[in-house]
Structure formats: C-alpha cells, structure tokens
Amino acid sequence: MNKKILSLMLTLIMVVSLVIGCSKENKSEVTESSAKVSKDLTFVVVPKCVHPWFDEVNKGAQAQAKALSEQLGVKVTVNYRAPVTADVAEQNTVLEQAAATRPDGIALDPLDYEGNKAVIEEIQKQGIPVVLFDASAPAGSGLTSVGIDFTEQATMASDKLAELIGEEGKVAVMQGVPTAPNHAERYQAHLDALAKYPNIEVIEGGIDNDSVEEAQSQAAAVLAANPDLEGYLNCDGGAAGIAAAVEEAGKTDQVTIVSIANLIDILKYVKKGTITGTSSSIPQLQGSMSVLMLWQVSIGLDIPKVIDTGIVYIDSENVDEWIKIVEN
Amino acid sequence: MSEKIIKKNITFINSLKKSNMTAIGAVLILMIALASIFSPYFLDIYNLQSLVRDLAFIGMIGIGQSLLLLIGELDLSVGKIASLSGIMSGMMMMNWGLNPYLALIAGLIVGLILGYTNGLIITKLRLNAMVATIGMQGVYGGINLVLTKGKAITGIPSTIHFLGKGNLGPIPIPFVFTLIVLVLVMFLIKKTKTGRYIYAIGNNKEAAKILGIKVDKIRGMIYGMVGLISALAGILYVARLGSAQSSIGQNWPMNSIAASVIGGVALTGGIGNPAGALIGAAIISIIQNMIVLFGVNVYWQSAVSGFVVVIAISFSSLSTIIRERKQRKIKVTKVS
Numbered sequence: 001m002n003k004k005i006l007s008l009m010l011t012l013i014m015v016v017s018l019v020i021g022c023s024k025e026n027k028s029e030v031t032e033s034s035a036k037v038s039k040d041l042t043f044v045v046v047p048k049c050v051h052p053w054f055d056e057v058n059k060g061a062q063a064q065a066k067a068l069s070e071q072l073g074v075k076v077t078v079n080y081r082a083p084v085t086a087d088v089a090e091q092n093t094v095l096e097q098a099a100a101t102r103p104d105g106i107a108l109d110p111l112d113y114e115g116n117k118a119v120i121e122e123i124q125k126q127g128i129p130v131v132l133f134d135a136s137a138p139a140g141s142g143l144t145s146v147g148i149d150f151t152e153q154a155t156m157a158s159d160k161l162a163e164l165i166g167e168e169g170k171v172a173v174m175q176g177v178p179t180a181p182n183h184a185e186r187y188q189a190h191l192d193a194l195a196k197y198p199n200i201e202v203i204e205g206g207i208d209n210d211s212v213e214e215a216q217s218q219a220a221a222v223l224a225a226n227p228d229l230e231g232y233l234n235c236d237g238g239a240a241g242i243a244a245a246v247e248e249a250g251k252t253d254q255v256t257i258v259s260i261a262n263l264i265d266i267l268k269y270v271k272k273g274t275i276t277g278t279s280s281s282i283p284q285l286q287g288s289m290s291v292l293m294l295w296q297v298s299i300g301l302d303i304p305k306v307i308d309t310g311i312v313y314i315d316s317e318n319v320d321e322w323i324k325i326v327e328n
Numbered sequence: 329m330s331e332k333i334i335k336k337n338i339t340f341i342n343s344l345k346k347s348n349m350t351a352i353g354a355v356l357i358l359m360i361a362l363a364s365i366f367s368p369y370f371l372d373i374y375n376l377q378s379l380v381r382d383l384a385f386i387g388m389i390g391i392g393q394s395l396l397l398l399i400g401e402l403d404l405s406v407g408k409i410a411s412l413s414g415i416m417s418g419m420m421m422m423n424w425g426l427n428p429y430l431a432l433i434a435g436l437i438v439g440l441i442l443g444y445t446n447g448l449i450i451t452k453l454r455l456n457a458m459v460a461t462i463g464m465q466g467v468y469g470g471i472n473l474v475l476t477k478g479k480a481i482t483g484i485p486s487t488i489h490f491l492g493k494g495n496l497g498p499i500p501i502p503f504v505f506t507l508i509v510l511v512l513v514m515f516l517i518k519k520t521k522t523g524r525y526i527y528a529i530g531n532n533k534e535a536a537k538i539l540g541i542k543v544d545k546i547r548g549m550i551y552g553m554v555g556l557i558s559a560l561a562g563i564l565y566v567a568r569l570g571s572a573q574s575s576i577g578q579n580w581p582m583n584s585i586a587a588s589v590i591g592g593v594a595l596t597g598g599i600g601n602p603a604g605a606l607i608g609a610a611i612i613s614i615i616q617n618m619i620v621l622f623g624v625n626v627y628w629q630s631a632v633s634g635f636v637v638v639i640a641i642s643f644s645s646l647s648t649i650i651r652e653r654k655q656r657k658i659k660v661t662k663v664s
Contacts, residue, residue: 265482
C-alpha cells in the first residue's frame with residue numbers, strides 16, 4: 001500500500017515536472033522566437049576588395065536594411081567590410097574579424113572559394129549564416145548564391161556585338177584576371193557565343209587584370225596589330241581603357257565595343273558613343289537580396305539555393321537613367 | 329683640328345666601351361630590329377606612338393627612381409603618389425571648379441609634398457627607405473580610397489586632354505615631358521655639385537658626411553623630386569584617360585626599379601645613369617608590345633616578359649664581367 005502510494009506520488013511528481021518542464025521549454029521557445037523578431041539585427045557584407053562596383057552592392061544592402069528596419073520596427077544594420085586588396089588571406093582575416101562581432105549573417109563575395117572554405121565552415125559552425133553573392137555556390141557547399149549567370153551576361157554582350165557588326169569581321173576578346181572564376185567564365189562564354197557566327201574571326205584581345213591602365217596599353221597593341229579589327233569585348237570593369245585606346249587610334253567609327261559592368265567611367269563612354277553598350281549585372285539588387293536572404297535565415301526560414309538578380313543591357317537608350325543611379 | 333676630332337672620337341668610343349648602357353642600348357636596338365622584321369605592324373605610326381606614350385610614364389618614374397637608386401635608396405610609393413596627385417587634381421577640377429591648369433599645378437605640388445614627406449620621415453627617423461615607403465604606400469593609397477571610394481573621377485575638361493593624348497609633331501606629348509625631365513636630371517647629376525654629391529653618397533654615405541656633404545638634405549631633396557616626377561606622370565595619365573582613376577600606377581614602383589636596373593643603375597648605389605632608366609623603360613614597353621603583336625598566348629605573357637627582362641639585365645651584367653676580366657688580364661700582363 002505504502003509502496004503503491006509512493007509509486008503514485010513519484011509518478012505524479014514526474015508528470016508534474018514534465019509538464020512544468022515542457023511549459024518552460026515552450027515559454028523559452030516563444031521568448032526566443034519573439035526575441036528573434038524584436039532584437040536588433042546586424043549583417044556584414046564582405047566584398048572581394050575596395051572597388052566601385054562593390055560600393056553599388058553596398059548601396060543596395062543599406063537600402064534593404066533601411067526598408068527592413070521600417071517594416072520590422074527594429075534596427076537593422078549592415079556593416080560593409082571591404083578588404084583593401086583582392087587577396088584571399090586578407091579576405092579571410094576580414095571574415096574572421098566580422099564573425100568575432102557575432103553578426104546575424106554574413107554576405108560574402110569569395111575571391112577563391114577553396115581558399116575561403118575553411119573560414120566559411122568555421123563561421124557556420126558558430127551558427128552564423130553565410131550567403132554568397134556575385135559568385136556561384138560550389139556543388140556540395142550547401143550555400144545560397146545571390147547573383148547572375150555570368151555565361152548569360154557574356155553571351156548577351158557577344159550576341160549584341162555580333163548583331164552590331166553584321167555577324168562578320170574580326171573581334172578581339174580581352175581577358176580580365178585569369179584566376180577570377182567569374183572573369184574566366186565570361187571569357188569562355190564570349191568564345192562559345194562567337195563560335196556560332198562562322199564569319200566572325202576571334203582574336204586574343206590581351207589581358208588587363210581589371211586595370212584600366214593595362215587595358216589601354218594592351219588594347220593599343222592589339223589595335224596596331226589588327227588594323228581591320230571591328231569589335232572588342234572584355235570580361236571585367238576595365239573597358240574604359242579599351243575605349244581610351246580606340247579613341248587614341250581614331251577608330252571610334254570602326255571598332256564597336258560592347259563591355260561588361262556599369263561603372264561610371266564605362267557609362268560615360270556609353271553616353272559618348274565610344275562604347276556602344278554594356279551588359280551589366282545589377283549590383284544594387286545583389287546587395288539588397290543578400291541582406292533579405294540573411295534576414296530570412298535569421299528568422300528560421302528556408303531560402304532558395306540560387307537567387308538570380310538579372311542582367312541589364314545599357315546603351316544610349318537608357319544610359320542617362322543608369323548614370324543617375326550610379327552617381328547617386 | 330682634325331687631330332682634335334679624332335681624339336674626341338676615340339674618347340667617345342672608349343667611353344662607349346666602358347659604359348653599361350652600350351650593352352643595353354644594343355639589346356634595345358636588337359629588339360627593335362627583331363620586332364620590325366617579325367611584325368609588319370611594329371613600325372606602324374600608331375603603334376609606335378602608343379608604345380612611346382606608354383614608355384613615357386614608366387621612363388619618367390624610372391628616371392626619378394634611378395636618382396634614388398644612385399644614393400642607394402628607393403621609393404615604393406611612387407605609384408600611389410602618382411594616383412593620389414592625379415585624384416587630387418581631378419577633384420580640384422570637378423568638385424571645386426578650379427581652373428584645370430591650376431589644378432594640374434596643384435597636383436604637382438601635392439606630389440612634391442608627398443615625396444618630401446617620405447624624405448623627411450626616412451632621414452629624420454633614420455628609417456629603412458624600402459620599409460618606410462611600403463608604409464607610406466599604404467598611407468597614400470588609403471587617403472586615395474577615402475577620397476574616391478575607388479571610383480573614377482570622370483568628366484575631366486577636354487582642354488587638357490592633349491597633355492596625355494596629344495602629339496608634338498609625331499612625338500607623344502608625355503614623352504616630350506619625359507625628355508624634359510631627363511634633361512633636367514642629367515643636368516643636375518652631370519653639371520652641378522649636388523650631382524657629384526649624389527654619387528658620393530651612393531658610394532659611401534658615412535664618408536660623404538665626413539667630407540661635409542649635407543647628406544640628409546640631399547636625400548630629402550631627391551625624395552621631393554621623385555614625388556614631383558611621380559605626380560607629373562599621374563596628372564599626365566589623368567589627361568590621357570580623361571578621368572582620374574585610383575588604380576593608376578600599381579605596377580609603376582616595380583617597373584621603374586626594373587627599368588633602372590636594366591639600364592645599368594646599381595641597386596647598391598653610386599653606379600649608373602638616369603638615361604639608362606629610359607632605355608630600360610623602352611625595353612620593358614617593347615617586350616609588352618611585342619608579346620601582343622606576335623600573338624603570344626595571354627597566359628604566357630607574364631612569363632615571357634619576365635624572362636626577357638632577365639636576359640636584358642644579363643647582357644648588361646655580362647658586359648661588366650667581360651670588361652673586368654679584360655682589365656685583370658691587362659694587369660697580369662703588365663706585372664709579368
């Protein structure tokens with residue numbers, strides 16, 4: 001009897017403690033999720049390096065943070081931390097320093113995924129979400145990538161150039177930084193796209209390492225070696241150098257340039273007519289969507305693995321509008 | 329009269345034999361000949377003008393760098409001084425509405441101040457020139473980024489574009505400036521006391537101090553001059569592009585040192601001639617030009633360029649080795 005009473009009492013105590021425990025767990029879950037909604041959020045954007053293109057990404061990220069702040073009624077901050085040089089070791093240091101501040105998420109444009117991989121995994125172990133922007137997520141990484149299809153971007157430029165020169169003539173393709181995956185992908189896409197046109201002869205247009213200065217000197221030599229050149233394509237933000245070389249050669253009426261990116265100096269050459277058009281990503285949208293995805297992860301939502309922010313072709317028709325966007 | 333001419337010719341030939349620049353000059357002529365034979369476009373007027381315009385910038389900075397090498401020092405911040413001076417000029421024109429020519433002069437003054445600041449830091453704090461200028465490169469590059477956030481300053485008035493894009497007859501204007509810089513520097517080192525002191529400092533700094541030469545004053549002055557020359561290159565590049573770019577001059581420190589060394593200026597100081605730096609710059613530019621003209625695969629460009637630079641330096645070094653061996657043989661013959 002005593003034993004029965006004791007076992008009943010023990011069972012009762014267990015049930016009560018379980019109920020209390022569960023209710024506490026539920027309470028803490030509710031508190032935690034409400035904290036997720038009510039606490040201030042901080043996201044970090046880490047680009048490849050200090051560069052005007054990434055400033056545009058930052059613009060979009062800041063605009064999204066402002067919009068989220070207004071919608072959620074909490075303070076959403078975006079810290080933009082750009083490595084001074086495009087160096088993997090430096091970028092890893094910046095990433096580690098960013099993670100040390102315990103942000104709610106990091107958006108990264110990896111210089112070299114394999115070189116960044118260990119640091120990214122370490123950050124993820126700490127429970128900090130990471131999304132990539134302006135880069136494809138390597139297979140098996142499980143990361144979300146916000147950006148564009150570089151092949152599509154370059155193909156659009158190549159096809160446009162082909163159309164402009166009547167699908168025949170000599171076209172030079174200048175490489176960017178050969179080790180940069182997006183530059184290499186664009187270069188290959190240019191070659192593949194131009195291969196569709198049997199009357200277009202493709203020649204090497206030099207290599208500019210994302211430098212306007214090098215682009216100009218390489219383009220000058222290419223123009224000298226190919227007096228019959230009709231078209232010029234490139235893979236990075238150095239098209240202003242090609243345009244300057246074409247102007248110096250007095251061949252603005254002969255050589256058609258279709259470039260990549262929407263940097264202000266490129267847009268000014270589009271306005272001038274030296275560059276006919278430019279196939280551009282929308283960096284502002286990449287920044288904006290990166291922050292939006294990080295916020296969604298921070299409240300426990302699943303996000304898509306690929307977010308395509310689209311490509312825009314800028315020519316004399318819409319260049320003024322883009323100059324305004326970039327200058328502001 | 330004719331004897332005098334013969335003597336002068338013999339003296340000239342002897343000085344040519346002794347000069348490191350003779351070998352490197354021969355390499356340059358050989359390269360021009362090869363390029364002319366193997367590429368029908370090398371002698372094209374546009375190609376030559378582009379080539380000369382490019383080498384004007386490396387040559388100009390090389391002439392300045394060779395002055396520092398003569399005193400056994402160097403400046404790795406020349407590229408950043410050039411871009412910062414160009415950016416400052418551009419900002420003065422576009423943001424402050426300053427007259428373009430006044431803005432260019434102001435840019436030169438900025439370069440002079442930055443160069444002299446390097447000199448002051450190195451001489452007053454007794455710092456190693458290479459380490460100090462690596463640091464200052466970061467400082468000037470940082471200021472550059474603070475001012476521009478990496479963005480180009482566009483819309484530079486077309487009235488000054490001729491300074492970078494234009495020609496004086498067939499000669500690109502930047503190259504005319506390079507020649508003016510060379511003449512002034514050669515006058516300094518050949519016709520003034522300061523020039524002799526520069527060689528003395530390069531050969532033995534302590535001995536120069538004992539002789540009463542104001543070593544630190546001269547070092548500071550040379551750093552200021554190098555800053556001024558760098559700024560000149562920077563603002564001419566702004567005129568060439570029609571925009572001020574913060575990325576300009578990244579390769580100028582190494583190229584200017586390479587141009588000087590190819591031209592026979594010793595890294596140890598006291599040996600060489602700034603004119604050699606211009607020949608060195610010409611060799612570097614011709615290599616880069618030839619690589620494109622000959623259609624060398626872009627992935628090979630860097631390797632080929634480096635390889636030819638090493639060969640060019642070797643020619644100069646080999647001529648010195650051969651001359652020294654000949655002198656030793658003569659001495660041994662005289663003794664025996």
